[in-house]
Amino acid sequence: MAGRAARPGGACARAEEPGGPRQRRRLHHHPFGLQHGQRVPQHGPRPREPAGGVPRRGLPDGALQALVLREHPPRQGHPADVPCRLPGDPAPQGDEIAKAAGDLQNARTARILFGNERFRRGSGGTGVEKAKSIKEIARLAGVSTATVSRVINQNGRFSKETEERVLRVIRQNDYTPNMSAKGLRTSRTRVIGVVVPDITNPHFANVVLHLEMEFTRRGYSCLICNTNESSSLEKKHIRSLTAQNVSGIVLISSTRNYTELDSLPVVYVDRPSRSEKERGEGVMIESDNTQGGYLATRELLGAGCRHILILKCLGNDSNQLARYRGFQRAIGEAGVEEEEALRINLDAVSIDGARKAVADLLDGGVAFDGIMSTTDTMAAGAVIALREHGLSVPRDVLVTGFDDCQLAEACGPGLTSVHQDVAEMSRLATELLFQMMRGERPERSHYRLPVTLTVRKSTRR
Amino acid sequence: MAGRAARPGGACARAEEPGGPRQRRRLHHHPFGLQHGQRVPQHGPRPREPAGGVPRRGLPDGALQALVLREHPPRQGHPADVPCRLPGDPAPQGDEIAKAAGDLQNARTARILFGNERFRRGSGGTGVEKAKSIKEIARLAGVSTATVSRVINQNGRFSKETEERVLRVIRQNDYTPNMSAKGLRTSRTRVIGVVVPDITNPHFANVVLHLEMEFTRRGYSCLICNTNESSSLEKKHIRSLTAQNVSGIVLISSTRNYTELDSLPVVYVDRPSRSEKERGEGVMIESDNTQGGYLATRELLGAGCRHILILKCLGNDSNQLARYRGFQRAIGEAGVEEEEALRINLDAVSIDGARKAVADLLDGGVAFDGIMSTTDTMAAGAVIALREHGLSVPRDVLVTGFDDCQLAEACGPGLTSVHQDVAEMSRLATELLFQMMRGERPERSHYRLPVTLTVRKSTRR
DNA sequence: CTGTTAGCGCTTTCAC
DNA sequence: GTGAAAGCGCTAACAG
Numbered sequence: 001m002a003g004r005a006a007r008p009g010g011a012c013a014r015a016e017e018p019g020g021p022r023q024r025r026r027l028h029h030h031p032f033g034l035q036h037g038q039r040v041p042q043h044g045p046r047p048r049e050p051a052g053g054v055p056r057r058g059l060p061d062g063a064l065q066a067l068v069l070r071e072h073p074p075r076q077g078h079p080a081d082v083p084c085r086l087p088g089d090p091a092p093q094g095d096e097i098a099k100a101a102g103d104l105q106n107a108r109t110a111r112i113l114f115g116n117e118r119f120r121r122g123s124g125g126t127g128v129e130k131a132k133s134i135k136e137i138a139r140l141a142g143v144s145t146a147t148v149s150r151v152i153n154q155n156g157r158f159s160k161e162t163e164e165r166v167l168r169v170i171r172q173n174d175y176t177p178n179m180s181a182k183g184l185r186t187s188r189t190r191v192i193g194v195v196v197p198d199i200t201n202p203h204f205a206n207v208v209l210h211l212e213m214e215f216t217r218r219g220y221s222c223l224i225c226n227t228n229e230s231s232s233l234e235k236k237h238i239r240s241l242t243a244q245n246v247s248g249i250v251l252i253s254s255t256r257n258y259t260e261l262d263s264l265p266v267v268y269v270d271r272p273s274r275s276e277k278e279r280g281e282g283v284m285i286e287s288d289n290t291q292g293g294y295l296a297t298r299e300l301l302g303a304g305c306r307h308i309l310i311l312k313c314l315g316n317d318s319n320q321l322a323r324y325r326g327f328q329r330a331i332g333e334a335g336v337e338e339e340e341a342l343r344i345n346l347d348a349v350s351i352d353g354a355r356k357a358v359a360d361l362l363d364g365g366v367a368f369d370g371i372m373s374t375t376d377t378m379a380a381g382a383v384i385a386l387r388e389h390g391l392s393v394p395r396d397v398l399v400t401g402f403d404d405c406q407l408a409e410a411c412g413p414g415l416t417s418v419h420q421d422v423a424e425m426s427r428l429a430t431e432l433l434f435q436m437m438r439g440e441r442p443e444r445s446h447y448r449l450p451v452t453l454t455v456r457k458s459t460r461r
Numbered sequence: 462m463a464g465r466a467a468r469p470g471g472a473c474a475r476a477e478e479p480g481g482p483r484q485r486r487r488l489h490h491h492p493f494g495l496q497h498g499q500r501v502p503q504h505g506p507r508p509r510e511p512a513g514g515v516p517r518r519g520l521p522d523g524a525l526q527a528l529v530l531r532e533h534p535p536r537q538g539h540p541a542d543v544p545c546r547l548p549g550d551p552a553p554q555g556d557e558i559a560k561a562a563g564d565l566q567n568a569r570t571a572r573i574l575f576g577n578e579r580f581r582r583g584s585g586g587t588g589v590e591k592a593k594s595i596k597e598i599a600r601l602a603g604v605s606t607a608t609v610s611r612v613i614n615q616n617g618r619f620s621k622e623t624e625e626r627v628l629r630v631i632r633q634n635d636y637t638p639n640m641s642a643k644g645l646r647t648s649r650t651r652v653i654g655v656v657v658p659d660i661t662n663p664h665f666a667n668v669v670l671h672l673e674m675e676f677t678r679r680g681y682s683c684l685i686c687n688t689n690e691s692s693s694l695e696k697k698h699i700r701s702l703t704a705q706n707v708s709g710i711v712l713i714s715s716t717r718n719y720t721e722l723d724s725l726p727v728v729y730v731d732r733p734s735r736s737e738k739e740r741g742e743g744v745m746i747e748s749d750n751t752q753g754g755y756l757a758t759r760e761l762l763g764a765g766c767r768h769i770l771i772l773k774c775l776g777n778d779s780n781q782l783a784r785y786r787g788f789q790r791a792i793g794e795a796g797v798e799e800e801e802a803l804r805i806n807l808d809a810v811s812i813d814g815a816r817k818a819v820a821d822l823l824d825g826g827v828a829f830d831g832i833m834s835t836t837d838t839m840a841a842g843a844v845i846a847l848r849e850h851g852l853s854v855p856r857d858v859l860v861t862g863f864d865d866c867q868l869a870e871a872c873g874p875g876l877t878s879v880h881q882d883v884a885e886m887s888r889l890a891t892e893l894l895f896q897m898m899r900g901e902r903p904e905r906s907h908y909r910l911p912v913t914l915t916v917r918k919s920t921r922r
Numbered sequence: 923c924t925g926t927t928a929g930c931g932c933t934t935t936c937a938c
Numbered sequence: 939g940t941g942a943a944a945g946c947g948c949t950a951a952c953a954g
Contacts, residue, residue, distance in 0.1 A: 134947065181930090208660055643933080
């Protein structure tokens with residue numbers, strides 16, 4: 001295979017074609033062909049026919065694109081270079097689909113929402129045998145499927161010898177239970193949904209990593225859903241998760257009004273409900289953001305700052321507000337007055353947005369000796385702006401961040417930042433979720449984890 | 462509920478108890494109680510009994526911890542503060558379980574691998590009705606389930622009027638198909654597995670975000686698996702994914718020898734096979750890392766650097782090597798000789814590791830005028846080390862990074878970095894995966910995407 | 923302790 | 939164009 005002559009290809013060098021030119025045009029021929037000796041079931045899923053079969057109809061995969069695109073726009077990369085674009089790439093059918101957005105209006109939308117993959121693999125392929133079932137294991141072990149099931153799930157009611165025999169057969173045949181069947185039968189899939197606003201936010205990435213580790217440890221998988229801060233996308237994700245019979249959900253969101261979740265174990269993480277008591281159900285874990293804002297501000301005050309710029313972001317993240325309240329408490333206690341001019345509210349969290357905002361302030365001649373930022377990202381932007389204006393951190397201005405992510409370590413002189421105990425947060429979230437999945441009621445419905453201040457050079461002259 | 466008196470609680474303030482003290486001890490009472498009028502099926506899953514039922518046996522959730530812990534250790538947060546620890550937190554039963562690691566040795570391991578959630582929700586709860594099935598929809602629409610199915614999947618063979626009626630009923634009842642059943646029947650679940658080494662790596666987080674967006678657009682979900690660079694964990698994840706009948710897999714790994722994947726659409730992203738032709742199957746997409754290394758090095762050479770420190774990492778990521786080769790090519794073309802002393806090989810990618818290594822070199826009096834780092838993270842560490850030694854970037858030393866992540870924007874004066882077109886990579890990966898899922902053969906089996914250089918101040922004096 | 927069996931919700935063949 | 943019915947793989951009630 002590797003010895004074949006490489007075809008020149010377009011912009012991308014070294015494109016190989018494993019199938020060789022002869023097969024190139026047989027697009028509808030499934031690469032994982034049907035095994036010849038395979039049994040053809042009377043009923044049940046029809047294995048792929050070699051060529052014809054049901055012709056592909058309905059919308060191609062590009063269809064949903066237009067639908068979701070409006071609220072989930074693809075991030076701009078470098079729009080100039082779009083290399084190696086595939087031929088036949090269907091142009092998104094914008095208007096036609098877009099008007100069906102959000103609801104099930106017609107068949108086309110139905111297809112979008114529920115459609116099948118048309119071309120399934122044949123369950124046998126080139127030398128690949130069909131996955132073993134519990135029946136097969138039962139036959140080989142000389143017991144009933146019920147017994148195999150009991151052994152697998154350690155539900156008791158079997159003898160030591162039977163157990164050993166069954167387990168041996170399981171091992172020898174490399175058997176793994178079919179989770180779809182299990183899920184159908186038990187309404188639980190050993191999959192946990194994690195709904196997160198934006199996984200590229202280092203803080204959330206960290207949360208997801210830790211959650212995933214905790215789940216894996218317990219033999220569960222992690223279905224991840226980015227909402228991109230869109231509430232309608234969030235709702236879709238949640239519907240999708242319930243449709244998939246997930247065992248539980250971890251939700252990073254301020255929203256609490258999903259009736260879909262009433263019968264499902266849910267743990268809310270990181271973002272408290274906006275209306276404080278929107279819905280009683282569900283368990284909530286958050287860091288003590290107010291305390292974090294307080295600690296950061298105290299650090300600045302302790303170093304002598306008296307004119308502290310507060311850099312925060314409006315938007316969905318209610319934690320920003322809590323951090324700001326901590327700031328207010330600290331300066332209040334210190335007898336420092338809050339200055340209207342020293343408050344920046346950004347629309348979105350970004351390095352460059354913060355940089356520009358701080359630069360504007362500096363250009364306008366506003367004076368301050370400290371910056372308390374409610375995220376590391378914005379703090380990084382602030383540090384850049386200061387440097388560009390010839391100001392030194394920490395000599396001229398002290399800066400604190402929030403989240404203590406990699407950025408804080410790398411930024412300028414090292415950024416003092418409020419550290420959230422993400423590992424503990426994730427551990428606790430998982431623990432509580434599993435309690436609920438077991439049918440137990442967690443001791444509390446609200447946990448607030450202490451934060452600490454990681455002091456770096458940005459606040460120590 | 463919100464009006465109830467808050468119990469003082471332990472270290473965490475404001476702990477609420479939604480159930481009130483009376484219910485507190487009834488841990489085995491399911492919070493989502495059984496609806497009273499609910500039908501009790503003769504067979505099939507038994508809804509939770511109020512109290513007794515099958516007593517909880519076998520290992521608690523902590524069991525798998527010890528098993529996986531050794532290869533997937535929890536990252537250290539701030540070990541000092543472990544607040545709000547739950548009571549009854551089971552101590553992991555280390556040795557007992559650990560010796561069963563890696564294989565199915567005994568019943569206990571079986572339970573760990575396959576065990577059920579013991580306590581399912583009653584399918585009805587407080588006012589929550591059972592999820593509707595296709596049968597219910599069929600009844601309400603006055604058609605058969607077959608017809609409903611055909612409408613949902615747009616498989617044809619129904620009249621316009623029938624279609625409208627069915628869709629109306631579906632809408633009115635807020636029906637969503639049960640994906641477990643669908644998965645069982647069709648062996649495909651509209652879920653795509655993404656296996657990634659470490660999601661906190663900003664580059665991978667970015668890839669995952671874009672993949673997830675592409676999947677969501679097409680109505681698919683994203684099951685994410687962190688391998689933490691452990692090959693045995695990777696294997697477990699892959700087995701788990703196949704057991705769950707995922708529709709396809711995106712794999713960021715150098716490994717190509719999973720027979721489990723032979724019958725499944727797989728796209729390899731980012732990391733080429735180590736042995737270049739280990740297995741012909743599967744489609745591979747990567748950035749042109751060699752070209753990236755080349756571009757970065759050229760940038761340094763063009764600015765006059767003649768003694769360039771190469772900062773790379775040994776380990777699983779074969780891209781590091783490609784980038785290094787680009788470096789070699791560039792200096793070769795420029796007639797610059799590679800200096801043994803100017804090569805740092807780190808064990809792992811970290812800011813602090815790079816900082817220390819570069820600091821050691823500086824302390825040792827090794828002289829260089831440029832640094833070509835194979836990741837932004839290490840570049841950030843290098844910049845810190847330089848600054849700590851009183852050297853200025855870019856005045857004294859020029860630096861380039863790789864990946865063009867947030868760190869590059871925030872680091873020092875702004876880091877010139879090689880930009881990978883992650884959006885296009887994800888788009889292409891998804892496109893190819895869906896082609897394979899449809900049974901089509903992609904045009905090529907190997908795609909190499911062009912990279913660009915994002916020039917910032919670290920290379921422009 | 924073990925086996926028989928119904929059926930979870932869905933898709934698809936076959937018969938009309 | 940439509941419906942009846944089988945059966946995907948698994949669990950759990952029930953009978954022995």
